[in-house]
Amino acid sequence: MKRNILYILLFSSLLESACQKDFLNKNPTDAYSNGSLWSSQSDASAALNGCYAGWESDYNIIYLDAVSDNSYSQFYWDNYQHLGNGTANPSDLNTASRWDYTTIQKCNWFLANIDRVTMADKLKAQYKGEARFLRAYQYFIMSQLYGDVPLVIKSLTPAEAATVTRTPAADVRKFVTDELAAIATDLPASYSGSDVGRVTQGAALSLKARMELYDKKYADCIADCKKIMGLGYTLFPSYQDLFRIANKNNSEVILDIQYKANDQPNGDMGIMPSSSFGGWSSLSPTQSLVDAYEMTNGKTINDPASGYSENDPYSNRDPRLSASIVYPGLKYEGKYYNSIEANAPDYYNGNNNSPTGYIEKKFTSNLSDFTDIWNTGMNTIVIRYAEVLLTYAEAQIESGIMDNSVYSALDAIRTRAGMPVVDRNVYNSLDKLRTLVRRERRVELALEGLRWFDVQRWQIGPAVRSGVVYGTRLGTVDAATGKLTLTGEHIKVETRSFNAGRDYLWPIPQKERDLNKSLPQNAGY
Template identity: 30%
Template structure:
């Protein structure tokens, strides 16, 4: 488990130290020197310093607060697609999120908040300091664009989870700048859009092998489309997704293999949090995304398990069901038998790493990337926007492209959707998002933005005018001296 750090300490900390790493070949920029400790007073002088500062942003994205328990609690547990998992007495705090009884003092609220502001702090350090470094001008511009993308991604996660949050765009210069008020969520979204617009004008369409996994133009445009979708800016969503659709992305041919480690950063990937198991460097092999969700007692801890509701949501014969859910007693395509003695009926197959890759002394599945944004999501956003704007032809084209990949060569399953009725087509697109993006931390927020949370989550305890957002961590309110205000109902 990782220790929570409050927002002030996140801001004050230089946060480079053990997160510095270099880039020379594929994923080498994940190899963090475990003893790298460079005093901040001698930092931000050279192009290499700038590279290390930028790489530190990417390193933090795979931290505990960003991809493990705290992210799962905030972004997945409340949905109808996931159960707590593990055993009934293990990590019972997840039930507070599942039943919507969580209060502002619960630790995962603080942990997720901390993780996002650590990301933002690292981005702001780059944005404040790199402009003053004498270095290659094009590389400098790219570094600043990468920082804007990751800052926007972190604010997007914050605004979905908490609503109004402090909008910090610089590293505080003195004690008078630590404590700032929350910004209205509309202003947070405006800053997200600004950062992504500026990033998209600079970021390359693709990278060579040495830099795979860095933010691209497509990632910036795609995330901007997603932010626009949450604001119901349908014309923007359509325009942005149309732009992404001509940048060379495509659907990976095999849905199940899409999520295996050997196919990371493939043609469908717009952005992934990079992870690797480096036997020469245990400190860098720190991702616990797969570990916390792996088959309990075999390859992980067994949390965030697919629900019975999700298992029953798929159409008959949909291969995505078996590619998303590891069932107790099944044998995976990679030849692993899920024992019949494990405590849970189902596990998240998208986080699955074959059992024979386990290395003693390392987190199980430490090499598994976390998929943030896929081309399938772009197509479904495009379909939803087109339908909302009265263009069912384009909506059906994008929607059915996703379904056709899923059915492959089996013409007897997943027939094309043909309805042009706007309501029926909207429901079909929402259903497709549920099964296509299952267990990828979107379902909970999707249902809320669709205005269906009371219907879908109400039986679990979800309440309107309260549970649209989670509570602001009480520690943050206390540290602010009451400047930060709690969300209504908490």
Template identity: 35%
Template sequence: MRTFLYYTLFAALLLTGLSGCEKNFLEQDNPTATTDNKWWQLESQLKAALNDIYSGLPSGTYSYMPDARMHMAGITDEAIHAGNFGDWRNYPLGLSNSQTGSARDLYALYYTNIRRACRFLEHYQTAYVENAAFKTRYAYEARAVRAWYHLQLFLMYGPIPIVDHALLPAESMAARNSKEEVVKFIATELDSCAANLPDQYDNDDAWRMSKGACYAMQSILYINAGDYPNAAVAAKKVIDMKVYELHQSNSSTNSYVDLFSYNGLINKERILFKPRAQVEVFFRNAPKSLGCQAATNPTAAIVNTYETLQGKTIRELGTDSFLVYQKDPGFKGNRDPRLFASVLLPGDVFVNRKLLPFDRATAGNPDLIGQPQSTVTGFWMKKYLDPKDASSTYSGNLNFMIIRYAEVLLNYVEGLIESGQSQNPDVLLYLNKIRQRAGMPAVNAAVYNNADKLRELVRRERQVELAFEGQRIFDIRRWKIGTVLNGPVEGAVDPATGKPVIVEERKFNAAKDYLWPIPLDELNANPNMVQNPNW
């Protein structure tokens, strides 16, 4: 662990102008260039240090953060990342390795913030805080965020070293813990934090770790560890709190559409979110004709997944109808409203621009498919694009929802199905709540009447409900469906050929690609570190 728990932190502290260089830097860690004996004194200092720990939580589209989750959709079958930043396109092309920047940067980011949390927990008691309950809460917030970073490392790299204190040089050659040890550590930490954190905060502090966030994280942990009974139990704890609800619009706007707009900015569905973490969303994802980059483009695979308004998949309708919807995905508006909320289709009008990616006759068409900073698939990502940002494309104020209530409900349903409880009435109850909020009909219980069919349904429901929000890569890994990342990637149908455009040929190696590689720098610095298989 020497590289990222030692040298990376040292470099980071040098960049912040840390003074007191004669002291071992491992004895110092603060955001305002001072020493330990001068820091850790005031509540304002604790808050600043705690906010620094939170800073590594993911954004949606901020290009300078290595885990911008909406751009990470480009490593799944949901999207192609075509931006001029990041290296997400390397993964599906089989070009990533143990030196790939994003895998290295995320590993460093998460362990740096784990260490910040450890330092906080080792020093917070010395600070004066008038309300002792607040001081206690800050400590449990730090522990909960530390657990979140461990969870993300586990999801991305598999079993990793557990770090529950600031490591000294003699301890920096840590080996990987077992899967069972990692799961137990994270779950135990979250239980302790849930017991000591509030159910909810006022709006100004609603982004902080809460009891519900801890149980929600447990549901994510357990479901991805294959412990489905405990995943269902953890998710049910969130439901039983009765703090969260699926967002319902207070206007005529579809509630699902509303959720990702300024109108729905404050909602009861958000469980864990990062404030103003969609500052760049319009600039990065909107069409070039609006002065934007169209950096991450939906694929035909996600577009074709949305059902019709009658609750049928377009493949169920037969070959002729499938070809109609393939050519015109929004045919007569007869698709799941979540499609129109999440994807801009050829011919759509958005902020007074008609989007014509295949219009080759108009000279200088900025939205022509394949042009620099235009769509490469013929589709654009629409989720989180609020027209209010069109006049100031680089300074939005939308939050990014890291965990929302709909995901917890889907975790609960999947946990029930996979633990042999597919006939539990809660399965259809919560699937219907999600579908009906979006404007879709109730599940046809005559068709989806056994575990296999319900599994098919809940997987499709996750894909369309959570599209582009960052969960798809973990779903692919959990379900071992890496074949969806093999072969040609299709976009929209080109009217000139009558066939979908082929964007790229992807390669997925099941022997290694279900995990990311441990960074080479870490392996070189730590002889006790073992690489993931076949990297």
């Protein structure tokens, strides 16, 4: 997308000063007046680019799995640990991380002024569609995490901003799906050149289908998935290479956050590796996630016929395990990873090492891809085609349909990863298929920030996010061969609690309620 020097110098400070998180009412104040700003198409383009700046962050996406049973955030100052273990309160810094009207205000301001620009109607409609999508996305996120949130679609006066109330989540979500339906046909199916990364028709339909699945509007979801399937997206041939920087903006990517080293870098790749690889191990995959991966024969590890061995737990597993997670004995960056011996540099209780003994690999499968892991051009995928296929399969199953299209969607995902097709003799009922598609969602989309939404909408929090969080077993790793010898117990990382009457929603940040006395708190906080 065109985030050029003109935009950075001319509009960034203007838009940012206009859109502080705690103020919904301010108009831009800068040497460049609102009157002179909207004089040309290039002005409108630069202002729209300002709406894109910061619309989503790789940080919030990759950390969101730590709120689920997939991952553990070891540093409380990263603002996700308390949300993951059930101890968050309204005064925590972390509760403010997604209550954010900055992008919404930018888009409201853009939409209030764009009609002042003389430009082609079709392009103007596209620009409006992009801004409306970015605004709708924020309302999707906030309504998903907080429930009722103020629905603000225009600039407010100071008095209005101080008294705005929370809109019922159902109304917010209807607004979002209506917006996405309205703008889809105004958006291109694809872009080229420097416009690659802008919001497409596929992005609008995919976010709409995601919301419809979450809200149990299965018929609408299926219809939108079919539209997306006709837009030309395909699964990238290699699951592991799908997430490499050399393959960004590939045929599977529907929506992502664009980054460029030095200019607008993604600075979070370094949080994943452990200390001997120059990283911090800020996020650590859990044993629960590792156990979710099937054996290569398509059987789960708790099936007596699977061939699984507790003393050799990583052999003959779904290839997505080794593509997503570095486990003890796996060769990574030229050496066999060892987090289970006290004298090893990556030992699990060492500084900047993983407390679970596992580190994230999905986005850093080849550290040599990056000159500097803290300054990369690695894009962050927000929506990809595999999710759409899984969404379609789940919506069909929940509609009582288990036809060949459901199996075909799952087969495509599994065979791309190197797994066998779905065994029709085993998965021969809606209940069994439901179990399968839920597991496929977990392992296929692991560490991509979607697991918490699944836990939330399936209402499985007490079952999966309470009790002890475990890591790998202890033992030894042969430095020359990688041979694994496990002799100890599983690492105990933390004990979590889950209050089903409270923890499916995050607390409204106290600082927001201090500013606006009309914002009631979510139940239990």
